[in-house]
Structures are given as C-alpha cells and as structure tokens.
Amino acid sequence: MTESIGIDVGGTFTDLVGVREDGAVRTGKVLSTPSDQSEGVERSLREAGAEAGNVARIVHGTTVVTNMLLERRGAKVVLCATAGATDLLELRRQERAALYDLSAQHPAPLVPPERVVAVPGRIAPEGVLEDLSEDMAAIVAGRVAGESPEIVAVSLLHSYADATHERRLAEALARRLPGVDVVCSSDILPEIREYERTTTTCCEAYARPGVGVYLRRLADRLRALGLPSPGVVGSGGGMADAVDAARAAASLALSGPAGGVAGAALVARLAGFDRALSIDIGGTSADVGLILDGEPLVEAGGLVAGVPIALPRVLVETVSAGGGSIGWVDEGGALRAGPRSAGAVPGPVAFGRGGTQPTVTDAHVALGNIAASHMSDAVRVDADAARAAVARLAAQVGSTVERTAEAVVAAADAAMARALRRVSVERGIDPRSCVLVAFGGGGPLHACALADRLGMTRVLVPPHAGVLSALGLAVAPERRTAIGSVMARLDAMTADSLSSIFDGLAARTGSAPHVVNVARMRYRGQGHELEVAWEAGAAPDALASRFAAVHQRRYGFVLPLPVEVVSARVVRSGDTRAVALARRGEGTWSADAGVDDGSQFTATLRGRRVIALPDATLLVPDGWTARSLEIGGWMVERA
C-alpha cells in the first residue's frame, strides 16, 4: 500500500508524516539542517524507510522563502521599470507606515533604487504609444548586465493588457545574459495596478534563485533514493509540483505555516469544532492561525516580513518566540525571552548540543515541565545542565531558579498571547468563542497558560501534536492555477470566445478532477472585480446575468453600464487525502505509563499533570482537566 508523505522543515526539527491509502498514519522526526534543509529531509525519509514502491507522493512545506524575506538574504535583483516610473517600490501607495505614528518607516524595498533600470518605450491603455525597439531593448539589457544581476525582474506599465514590451526585453536579456533568469510581471500577476504587480514580481525574483537551488538539490537527493520528485504546498494551502513551485517562489512565502493551519483545521473538524485558533510552537518561532467554519482563513494578499505580496494566502502570524528563545536581562533589569534564539544548533542547554545560554526549554526543564527521555533523534534531556544555566540567570536578577524560570516562560507566553489576540480580536473574533489547537514541540506545553491569558477555556491537543504540520502537508490537495488577462467587454464576446479562453487556461493545469473556472468581472469604470463562476460552454448572456446577481447580492445594486471581463482563472485541484485518526488501545493511564499520544489510554486527568507525548509534552496546570479523545489526542478544559 502506498503512502502520501508530508515533510515539514522547522527551525529545530524536520517532521515526517506518512498517510497510507487506508488512512493509517505514521510519524518521524529528525533534527533540521539549517545550512541545507534538504539534507534533513533526506535523512527523515531514510529513517522512515521510504522506498520507491511504497511512496505515492512527497509533499513538502519549506521555510526557505520566509527565511530569505525575514533575513533579507535573497537574490541580487535588477528591476527594469518604465522610464519615469522607476521609483514605484519606494513610493508604494503613498500611505504612511502608521496613521498616527508619524515617525514610523516602511521597511526598505527588496530592490534598492540604484538597481532599478529605466526602460524606454511606452504602452498606454489604448495600445503602444512609443515602441521599444529591439535595439533599445538590447541597450537596456547591456545596462542591466553592467549591474551583474543574479536575476532580473521586468515590470512595465500596462503590461497586464499588452505584454509585448516585457517579452521583447526578456528576449534581449536572455541573449545578453544567458543563464540569468528573467521574471516578467505579466506572468506573475497579470493585473492592473503597477505597484502591487511590481512588488509581487520583485518578490518572485528575489526568492526564485534560492528556491530553485534548494528544490533542485532536494529533487536530486530524492531521485538518488529512487523517490518521486517533491510537491510543495504554497501560501494558499494547495500543492504544486516542484517544477511549478520553483517558478512560483513568491507564493511559497508561507509554505510551511500554511500546512500547519491546514493540519489544525483537519483535526478541529474531526473533533467537532468549526472555529479555532491554532498555535504551532517550534524551537525558534510560533505561528498563529485562525480557522472559521472549519477552514483556514484565506486572505487576498498581504505583507510577509514587510514585503507586500498580492497573492492569496492562508492567514498566519509568526512571532519570534519558541523553545529556543534565549532568556536574558534587559537594561531595565527585566527578564525577557527572545527574539534571539539558540535554534537547532547549538540549541537549548538541556539538549547538550553545545548550547550555553538558558532558553525557554531550559526554563521548562528546570520547572519539571518536560518529561525527559522521549525525544526523537537521540536527543537527551540534561536537567542538571538546564538548571545550572537558569541558575546563572537567577543570580543576575537576584532571584530563585524557580521564579526565574517562571518569568522566562511568562515572557514567551506574553509574546505568543499577543499574536493570538491580534489574529482573532483584530478580526472581530472573540478568542473565547474559539478552541485553541496547540501543536508543535512546544504547543501543548504552553497551551493552557496561553488560554488563560485570553480567557479561553478549551484546548485541543491533537494526536501527532509534535508533527501536525507534516500531517497537514501529507493530506494537502494538488492544486494548479492558471491566470490570463482578458480585458474585453462581455457584449463583444461569444460562447466560443469564452470557451477558448478557459480551455487554453485549463490546458495548463494538468488533469486533477476538480475544475473551477472563474471570470473576474466589473462594470466599466469600476476598479475592482467580482469573481463569477463560468459553467463550461455558457454564453455571455448567462455570464452577464450571473454577474448582475452577484453584484446585487454583494452591493445591493446594479448599474446600467457595460460589463467587462478583466481576467480569467482556472483552478484545478485534487482531493484532500482521507486520514483515519482513532484511539488504538484501551488502558488506564498512570504517571509511569510512559509516552502517550492519547491513542492508548482512556483517561480523565486533573491538573497538575505532565503527560509525555511523542516529541512534545502536555502540561495540564492546576484547574485544568485533560480528557482523552476518540480520535486520539487530548481535550483539555478549564474545570
């Protein structure tokens, strides 16, 4: 029987989950290899005994792009922009960084002004005004070459309507700079509004070389093992194959975290909850998501590490707080945790891999919150070393080891609680109406304390809590999207012309079973489109009345104006893989029962308890009660 394997690379661990055709689940975990994530991926597959015959697919969630944006470590990009409009990245949309904080600055753009090259020639809405000749394109290409770019972004005015100049320049660049990739805005986001299109295109260029190197290296490793080429989950939650993913780098900015929220939504649904906050606490950071009506909340676009990316993505907020966050004393004498992290290497003192500074994990160990000896990959917990490290910090503040450890944990809790609050409260969702799905190595450890800070009373610790993101990846549906610019009046179109547009796009989306055809439409003069489904073969009249109905429903009126089709999109997706989560055995839990993922015992346990899970520890504080679930895992409630 073959398996779908999900692999999530975090700052500390690389997690693996295999889901068999019958829904059975197995898990694995190895230490991450930050200098080349693919090394850890390969090791996790070897240890899981993955072989050519038993692997249907491998789905990967990666933080390669997120890290590049956070650390501003992407490619050296040269941007080619229409002469007279070369400062778009600095001008943004003119709005200030904060309405009332007058000194707040926007983050610096990914391409500095000195690496923007002006392109002559001009396209207007009505067509080419001033030609970009082959000769001029060659001159521009020469200027670009003088900057020795690793990759070139091309974003010219009105290219959503007419991409001929972008194409011509791309060809000239290919001749002048063989081997240097060129990213055209008309391919990445063929939509009106030059700023949004340009920043998204630059983000693609900035991330693409790094993503390409990484995915090629990974594919090579898998090939050597006789395994299929990997798929990658994008920020929107769908899976693309490695070839497509390497050319959609900007849509991988939230690849890993999107898998985590998908996994949280899956277990929340199975446990009977349709509204949840999710928190995935790893070694270096915590990712917070929101689940409404059983699905991860998807937003139309937004900032990642201060970079605007106009592509749909699952809402995830990341804070620099995790098990590896280092405790320290600030100038004012207050105890802090993070944002500096000991990461995977050297890691917490307790793991004995060279760490010397006390971390949040060390504080938990000192408090007896972490059950020793159940860690993967031969990690051992050295409680004495952890206590000694916390004791050094305690000496600095003149307090006891226990109080100091509690303060370090509380500082990390505060940062995470703020993120949970922002994600829910700022969207008008009362966190108290949500269940908190807590996972990742540190999630079940902090969950009840976080819930208390937000007045939440229910915590769901799912089965496979230590590797839930990988589970979300393993079941992710394949998805391919093709977008095309149309820019035509609907009354000038026919059923045939509509069909040929959608057929052309569909041909680029593979053969998965579910196809959605969407026309993005508006009244002439409007600046924003409504999405209207197109049934195969439907005539313009049918589409027009459907548009009117959608407009009436959304805005409460229709206008006596011509209707335009701005662009068309075909999304083809596969099924979410089925997964069978169930308790495997019955028995009575006892303190020395050892590792329990809720799959072995029926139990109701009152706090305070420390329950060892595989690669995670569930801390049930005083005043909370944990109950094992039918699907495995634990429901922890304030009572």
Add this chain to the structure above:
Amino acid sequence: MSFDPLSLSVMSHAVSMIAEEMGTVLERGALSPNIRERRDASSALFDAQGRMIAQAAHIPVHLGAMPESVRAVIERHPEPGDVFLLNDPFRGGSHLPDLTMVEAIGLEGTLVGFSAVRAHHADVGGISPGSMPRGATELVQEGIIVPPVRIARGDEFNADLLALVLANVRTPDERMGDLQAQRAACAAGRDGWVALLQREGVERMRAAGAALLDYTERRARARIAQLGAVSGSARDALEGDGVTEDDVVVAVAVRAIGDTLQLDFTGTSPMVRGNVNCPAAVTRAASVFVLRTLLEDDVPTNDGIARALDLRIPAGCAIDARWPAAVAAGNVEMSQRITDTLFAALDDAGVAVPAQGQGTMNNITFGGDGWTFYETLGGGQGASARGPGPDAVHVGMSNTRNTPIESLEQAYPLRIDEYAVRRGSGGSGRHRGGDGVVRRYRVLARCTVTLVTERRRHRPKGAHGGGPGSAGQNLLNGEPIPAKCRIELNPGDVVSVMTPGGGGWGEGAAY
C-alpha cells in the same frame, strides 16, 4: 454593566470591522478613482445618541468632523430607515465635494444607531470643474449645497431629489455610481450593526459603547496628565487665500491643565474672502488628530478623545467659518496648517513631536468634456528625535493613497510622464527630513487644471537645529505657475508638481 479590557477590545474591534467592511464595499463598488483607488472616504458607526463608536481609520480630517454630520441629521428627526445626504459645511459637512450619507438604523422599529459614509466626489458643480476652485469667495460658487435631506428610504432612492443633485454636477453618471456604492456601504454598516446588536443585545452594546468612549477618554487624559503642567504657543500662516497673496495667520496657545489639554486659537486671522476658511468641525478634527498622535497605538479611536480637549476658537474667525464663506480649500489646506501650528506649539511646550512635514495636500483637479479628476499628492514628513522623516507620504490630515498610473490612464485623457521621489528635498540635520515627490501630467485633450497648493513660499521648518525642507513648485511646460491657479490647457501641455520636503531634526550632518 461593566466590561473587562478584553471584552471592550473585542467589541471595539468588532465595530471597527464593520466600519472597515463598509469602506471595502464603497471602494469596490465605486466608479471614480478618487474613491476606488485613493480611498478619499471614511465610514463610521454611531450609537442612537449620535456618539461615534468606531471609524475605519483612513482620513484624519474626517475623524473629528463626522460626528457633526450625525448631529445635523438628528436635528431633522430621523425615522429608522431614513437615509440622509448632506454636504453643507455649516450643517454637518466639511467642504462641498465631501458628500456624506447617513442612514438611521432601526431594529424592531426603534432607532438604534447610524451608519455614515463620507466620500470626496470628483465634481459637485460650481464655477470650476472638480469643485475645488481657486478664488471662490462665496459658498454658492463652489457647487451644489445639500443640507441634510432624505435622499433614500431603505434601499430606495428618492428619484426627484437624486435628479436635482445630478442635474447640478458635471459628471452625473460617475456621481450616480459613486452614490449607489455609498448607499451600499451604509447598508453594509446597517446590517453589520443590527447583527452585532442581535448577538450582543441592545442594552449590552449601549453600555459597551459608553464604556469604550470612557476608556478612550481615560487613556487620553492619562497621557495629558503625564505631560505635566506644560504650555507653549506658535504661529504659522497660509500663503494667501486664493484671492490675495496675503498670509492668513493661524495662532494657538497650548496648555496642559491637569488631565485636560487646552487649545486656544486666539490671534488667528479673521475670516478671509477666499476659500481657505474652514468650519469649526475641521478645526476640531485637526485638534483630535494631534492629540491622537500622542497616544499609544492600541487606544480605540472614537469621540472619547475630543472630551479631553478644551477648544477655544474665536467666533467667526478663519477656522470657525460662517455662512456665506467659501471653504473648499479650508478642509484640505487650513486643516494642515492648524496641525502644523499645533505641533509647533507642542514642541515649544517641550513635547517630543516631529519637525514640520510638507504641510499641504497638493490638490490637483483636471476637468474636461464629460470628465473631472481629482487627486492629492504626498510629500516629505518631518524628521524627529527617533529618526529621519518618511519620504513621499501624506502628512497630517490626509492619508489617501495615490492613483495608480494605470488606473488613471485608463479612466482619463491624461498620461503620467513621471512619478518619482524628489531626491534631496528633505531638510538637512542629524536626522534628514523626508523627500517630496515629482508628478508630471501630460494632457491629451483640452481641459482645465486647478491647483490649490501650499508651502510654495514658506518652507517646512526644521526642528532643534535641523534645516527646512525644500518648498514645493508647480510648472506648466517647464515654466513656474502659481501655488493656487486655474489654467486652460491644450493637448500636449505638461503640468509638473514638485511637492515639499519635510524639515530636518537636530544639528549636524545626516548619518
């Protein structure tokens, strides 16, 4: 009924979300680029007493002024389902292009609140295309005046009244589309508010609204008390009223008295002939904005801020304009000068504030056969003790976005030859002032351009030894044209607007 801080915060955000949703409906449904791209609009929700509970935070100049609209509507004895339209600056409006729609929200026949949407329309008639005339001396010259009137009942427009309004504007189709979108936005606010009341209960929401206002007031007062018993004063001036070049003085004395901030505008110029006067609602908005910048980010923005202010405005002066004064430029330019003067007075009082920013909105209006286009341009923000001033942003009372070049060119016979950062225009200093922008428009059809701009003579000042920002400059085909002017253009003409830089902060070279 008492509320813990989390409940209050959830309520506050729940109401803000509805206001944001209203803004989204407006932006997505509207036709004119000034509303759909630049978001020159605000939406807000009010309780049954007319107290503003939440506003979608877009445009500070609307902030303190929207409650006046609802107050004016309440005087007309609204019934649930009545929808009012108004723009009269002396009966709840600001300046004529800002058409404000207010819906009286009913629940089971009882009035339970108001949803209000203010949007800057690209033309409301009057002597000049775009209705931002230079040199108007009476309100009636600036466009159609709409006192609070019932423009719709529920979702049904009053066809006669609508016909009267549309007959008085240059671009009736675009106005109709924008008004429809405004109506839809009010309805979205109504639906959201009713749903919230049904979920939380009318009584509980009434109490929550009062608690939110009290909470904001407490935070504002606590901040004022923290300043200590400080006082300071400042004077600044507009560069003419559009009729003459004489300075129009704004003066203010600021005093923190206990936990109240007293702002005394004695010494401000009397009303002037031209249209840079503003009604007191705009003065109030500028004052609320300045106090809001001193508060922490998490303080809910509502009517509670104004309660901590003691405003003293000489009756009938240029910032308390009365009928029949012209006011079109007062809302956009006088409001900026009031803000500048207030910040300067706070600086004089020893409160840490930035140096002067560009101090103008750079109002640009084009109008031709069957079309009008209005936009405003960002410039340099002043530097502060914390760092350099941001480049190319709106400062003070506006935060509208730019018009994307592509959207503008698709809608109008205009081409943008250049849109760039105006390098080096920020003032020198330890921290440099922000740079302004350059925008060059090539016109493709016969039309007129109207410019209402400031800081073309008096440069934005630096602070604590920092240098001034560059003055702004307007050009026609490379030749200087006045700060405030109306000019007939032929195809091929190029209008260039260079916006001012912000003032620098601190002595010494920038690093």
